[in-house]
Amino acid sequence: MDVAAVQSQLIERINSGVLVVDQNCCLLYFNRFMESHSLLQASEVIGKTLFDIFPDAPQRWLQRKIQSVFMLNTPAFSSWEQRQFVFKMRHARPVTTSSEYMAQNITFIPICSDGQSEPDKVGIIVEDMTDVFFYQQKLKDTLKELEEVSRTDGLTKVSNRRYWEERFRIEFETAQRYEHDLSLIMFDLDKFKRINDEYGHQAGDLVLVKATELVQQILRKGDLLGRYGGEEFGIILPNTAEKGAFELAERIRSQFSLLTMQHDNRSINATMSMGICQFDSRFTRFEDMVTRADLALYQSKREGRNQVTIYQA
Template sequence: MNRASPLSILLVEDDPADARLVDLELRPYWERCRLRRCASMAEAQAWLKENACDVVLLDLSLPDSFGFDTIRKIHEAAPDIAVIVLTGFDDEDFAMRAVEAGTQDYLVKGNADGALMWRSIQHAVARKRMEEELRLAKQRLQAIIDLAHDAIIVMDEDSRMTLFNPAAERTFGYRAEEVLGRPVEMLMPERLRGMHADMVRGFGQASDPARMMGNRPELLARRSDGTEFPAEVAISKVDHPGGRLFTAVLRDISERKRTEEELRRLATTDPLTGVANRRHFLEAAAVELQRLRRYHRPAALLMLDIDFFKVINDGLGHAAGDLVLVAFALICRDSLRSADLIGRLGGEEFAVLLPETEMQGGVEVAERLRQRLADSPVDVGSGVARFTVSIGVAECRPTDESIEATLMRADRALYDAKRSGRNRVRVGTEEATG
């Protein structure tokens, strides 16, 4: 509404004397308002249907309408209009009931001079405008909450949920009515509930109003069926007269975690055999060497090379060679401990890291692998491929400057095995490095 435009005022009053009194009181303000009178509810409803109005001065005792139901009928005819009740009762309880029924103010007939009436009209119009803006803001906020793809959960100071949006229902498998009023910890795995409660209390005492928790190692949530999933959460807090409220925005990152895991697997795994690729193996072995230096724990390293692999490729084809490499990797993984790491360094050359293993233990593992691989022919479709391996064994030493020094000893032992006739195990010693 343009502030320069006169206010349109509808007086709904059946008593001519009371109507005349309102007209007289507002006469000093005629340049700033336009007054229209209706003597019944039916007349007022018909006029409002055809005309715009800023405020209604409403008598609650009309020939065709009485009491607070009169307010409802006016709002049905013009929902966005400001309403001031004209009453003969100067009663605070009545005033509160009138406001609760949807009015912006009330005036006692005979006690309201022109200045008071004009001020009440202006305030009622401004208040109605603010109420409408607040209603629209709430409506927009509710639409955002309802349409959000992320779960939005509001909880009170006792961690009891007061809001649970549709995305939260889809994420957790609960209906809002099933969780409202219940502790938010029900959405967490039981083993983590105490930790979560401590975290919320700590955040409540902190000075920051909001906090992202996506940088935590892992935040797990729990669905209604008991399944757990990784989540990313942002939490904020706000104080209001009813107490402090916490708002959590939660996103299920299961798919992202799967994608990250797949990318990690692709970055660290040999695509053909599924074992560690060269880079990942060397990085893991370097970490093991550092652990060995710090804690003085033993470790052994094996270098393995398939004997006469070129003959397999040339005689049976590269597809057959790939099948042999895959079978080789499967047999090795099946024969090793979960803590052991096998990697493909290139071509038909592999390495195995054996943590917590002395040299003698490494030789025994190598011999078992050699024998099992020799006894495991591979069906390659066009025939059966039999193969053997040569293995070099070296002990990881605290004095090794890098894991490459250990690899060099194992590699020289491997070639010693090949020079000695293949299909055998040799140990890397100082003499072997000359």
């Protein structure tokens, strides 16, 4: 059996790239897989350096990797998870990924010529890991979506009550520990049952969505809006005293009262009532602030709706 011929045919036909370089990173071998994916012919590249052929390759990193194989006479490895690709080549997989380039595992193997104990060449094996990259990416995206769903209200897309209360507990404990300002706005839509009865529940849903969209546009990055239940919502305002909370609440209330919404060719106007509570060192739980902001909210309702009330002890 001609072992050399068998080896040559195997290397040409395996579904992995095989390159061989010398100590100057000049190419000595370039198999058919590499030709197919790089769109280069072996006859064009043999004798040239890796970096002439692949100018986008990480030159310093790749040189260090190859030199370490020569010096230590041991294999080295690079995973697609650490570096997505070393050689910029398009993948041929029938999948859609965020990258048009092949994800690669790279193995560097020392090669000793006959009769030598020290390597004078390095073999580089390129494995196409695009499928694994794609499915890992899909898994990561799915987990991110699930996390988002678990903390988001399905209708309004703001924080749901569970996540909102988790965040509020953290902000409350921070205010306790460091004596930071913290305010809470609780609000709900005035006569919301009448809107549902007169215009239908889809119209009621529309009003809830438009209200939260307007609030989100006004809030700062660190503020958090959450759906507390039904048509009631809460806004956590870190590092904000009651004066700032009142100004923000008035701005929201005023802009919403001027908003006209359209549903089934009918115009809908609505208002909201709001209550504010500022953190007090005598409070022991974040629920103490919710209770007091709710009391202020109900006072706004009793006094005619469409207004903002600050809780007074």
